[in-house]
Amino acid sequence: MAARIYQRPKNSMQSGRALTDQWILEFEQSEARKPDPLMGWTGSGDTQAQVVLSFPTREDAQAYAAKYGIPARVHATPPKGLKIQAYADNFR
Template identity: 45%
Template sequence: MEARIYKPARSAMQSGRGNTKDWVLEFVNPAARRRTDPLMGWTGIDDMSGQVRLTFETREQAIAYAEREGLKFTVEEARERKRLVKSYSENFSASRKQPWTH
């Protein structure tokens, strides 16, 4: 069984950093078959392990768990978010890169 370890990014519906502090271990099965229900049209999958998400406080705890259980895993490093610090007064600064057009 394969697993993926990553630190989730915040969703577009969040303004804060909720649910982004923990590391997540998800099971990945590329051989799982998807099928469409003929009556309702919903998509189903043969493998239910794709619904399991384990959370860990640190990356090392997630790796230790995967090694202890004998899982093949890949670790996706967390990217630091880039912050643009701006204020309203910068719109009127003398060192503005683009001049006002009106």
Template identity: 60%
Template sequence: MTARIYQIQKNGMQSGKARTDKWVLEYVAAEGKRADPLTGWAGSGDTRQQVKLTFPSQEAARAYADREGITFTIIPTGPKTLKIQAYADNFR
């Protein structure tokens, strides 16, 4: 079992910073998705793809993975940049 540990990023529709301090552990897909012959929906037999665990810190996620014997990769958080702009800049 391998997993990814990463910090939740703010999406494009979000102006605040709610839930961006949480860390997520999610399993890497063991098999690819395939189309169901009856419905055509994509699916797989790997049920671990449905599991997404959240933790308050990176250390807590790392401790959980170590305790359960899960090999993991930590995806670092990108730098946060602020674009300081005045309202008057929209009319230049």
């Protein structure tokens, strides 16, 4: 029952940065998904994959994982870089 801890990414459909300061603890799949023979939907008997916990800081998420003995990997947040560009650069 391993988990991964990461910072919530910015929603690509909106310009705002709401909820991007939260850290997420998400359990990894413990069994493979398989198609349902009747409906064809993909399913699994693993209910832990549906659990997503949010924390205000990375340290809180790591403390929760340590408290309950959950092996967790922390994925670092990629650096945010701004590409400063003037409108006139479009016509060069």
